[in-house]
Structures are given as C-alpha cells and as structure tokens.
Amino acid sequence: MANHAQSCAYLVQVCVVTTWYGIIYQTPVDYMEWSKNYTMASQHFLMTKMFLLYLMPAFAQASQSCVSSTGAGKCPNTWRQRGDNCYEVTSTDKSWSEAKEECKQMSSVMSTPNSMNETLFLLGMVSTDRLWIDCYYNDNQQEMECKDGMRVIQYNGWEPGEPNGHSTEPCGEIVRGSGKWNDNRCDLSYLAICKRPVPAMLHL
Template identity: 35%
Template sequence: MYVKLLVWLTALLVDSCCFGVVASVDQRCYTFIYDDSSCPKTWLNWGNSCYKITETRFTWSNARDECRNLGGVLAAPSSDQENEFITQLLADGIVWIDCNDQDVEGTWECREDNAEVAYRNWYDGEPNNGAGGKYEDCAVVSIWNNKRQWHDLSCIHRLERAVCKMAGRPVLPV
C-alpha cells in the first residue's frame, strides 16, 4: 500500500507544473525543504542542488569568495521557483546573489559559476542605482512588501548574507 501511494504521489508531482514543489489550492507552487544526504551537513537540498545562507554578513565580493571557500558558488536564481525557494530560507532580511553591472553600467550579468543566467526578477523601479548618485552595482534577493524580488545595492554594503549553491552529490542506493 505504501509503495503504491509513493508511486502515485511521484507521478502526480512529475506531471505537475510544480515538479519538485508542492502545489496549493490557489495554483501557486510552494517548494518543500528537506534535509538530504546528497548535501553537506547544514546545507539544504532543492532540485539537484544544495543551498546555504551564511550566518556572517559580507560585502558582495567577500560573499562570493565565502561561497567558493565553502565549496559552492554565489547563487543566481534561474526561475521563479528557485527564487521562491531561496526566499523561503530567509527568516528576514536579504541575501547577495551573483548578479552585477560592474563591467558595464546598466548591463546586468547574472552568473552561476561561469554560466550566464537569463532569469531576472527585479522589484518595481529596480535596478535604480540608488538615491543621491550612489552606484548600486550588485543585486540582492529580499522579501519587501510581501514581494520576493531583487534590488540593487552598493557592492561594498556589509550588512548582507550570501546564498551559496552547489551541485548535490549523487546518492548511491544500498
């Protein structure tokens, strides 16, 4: 009986627009977070990847370095579902993501490792380069006014944590 239920639930999720997430009555997709042996301790699994929000707050470049030191990369969300998952990891506040326009002002590059990510999820009016002519060349994900979207900030702002990502390790059946 248990096996039949598991097969049915798996088929239901695979056929759903919300694969890897749990769909609710209002047709929105909500991710589920679970601990998985394919991720290092203190990292959480979603999809085929592992995620960690740092406790320490960094500048943007130090956040990127810290993710590398932990064996991952600074994450750059590539879908609404991944963006939603990352914001679910936040109790409050904001986290650095690997998006910036440091090379060419106004041309935002979002990278995960060395791969360009096309997805963008800017809050209304963002990126706005800040008030008073301050350059805001790096991006964060935040929950602001119940929206889970991106804002630009000065890259030397030191009040943000990092969202790190790494590929999940394959789990071999025993």
C-alpha cells in the first residue's frame, strides 16, 4: 500500500513539474547550443526533458499503477446518482437557455433522457408538469437535434406528430402526463435537470 501511494505521489509530482515548466518556458531548446546560449529558461527546460527521458519507465509504471486504482467516487452533495452519472435540478424555473447555462456553470450538461427509464427517473426528481431537455431546432439541418452533452442521442421520445413547431417552437421539453417530448417556445420558464459523470476517485 505504501509503495502504491508513493508511486502515485511521484507521478503527480512529475506531472506538476513538467506542466509548470511547459507553461512558463514554451520555447524549444537547442541541445548543442545550450553552453553557448546559457539561459535559466533553457536550463530548466533541458533538465526537465532529460529527467523524463531517463525516468520514463518508472513514470509509465507509476501511471499504470494509478490508472488501475481509480474508481467511481461519490456525487456532490444534493446530487442524485444513477449509474455512472450524477443529476441535479436547476435552482428555479428558467428559460431554456438560462437553464442550459446554469448546468454549464455547475460543470454539467442539460439532461436529455436516453430511455424511458431515464425519463421516469428525471420526472421523479421534480413535481412539475414539464421539464426542459437539451433538444433544439437546428436551422441548418431543418430538424430538432437532441444531445447528451456533445453526443447526439438516438433515442426518440417525441409525442406522435411532434416536433411540429420548427423555428417557432425550437426547444424541447418532457411532458409529465405521457413522459413524451414536445417542442415549445424557449422563453417559457421550466426546471431542467443537469447531468455530469460520477467523479473518479484515486485509491492510494
């Protein structure tokens, strides 16, 4: 256990030192001209490079040791966990864009369910009749685009005949009665649920 902890601590130290030097001293070093053009920046940069070159095997071993010891941690306080994700309701009813921004400020994304089970989970977190989801009308593609973060989802939860508002109703919502999706005006005020991965925990 002690050796494991020391390996991970060593890896962290190397990463910090390397990153710090890389940020401050961004110019390449000419090894052959170092003695002729001696500067503190080039000296530090060169020493860091040589340090990593000779100790790369130990670095790789420590890296593998730390990676293999990571696991799922806990969701932040007030967030609810489902599988590998954490969920939190926005603070108040907001417009679609305001709700999306609040999720962003919490290092998360506005939820769009990938299944009916996830839909029921989201509705179970609130008592309201409607809930914003990350579906927005794409003018270029002339269709509604639904995302889970950066990924366009394949699950289709639309009510029959929806979406039908196009650019006049460009934002998506879940309707409690059916659990299906509907398009609506973006300036209406509803809650949304923010989603983020469960934080990783390093086991030393």
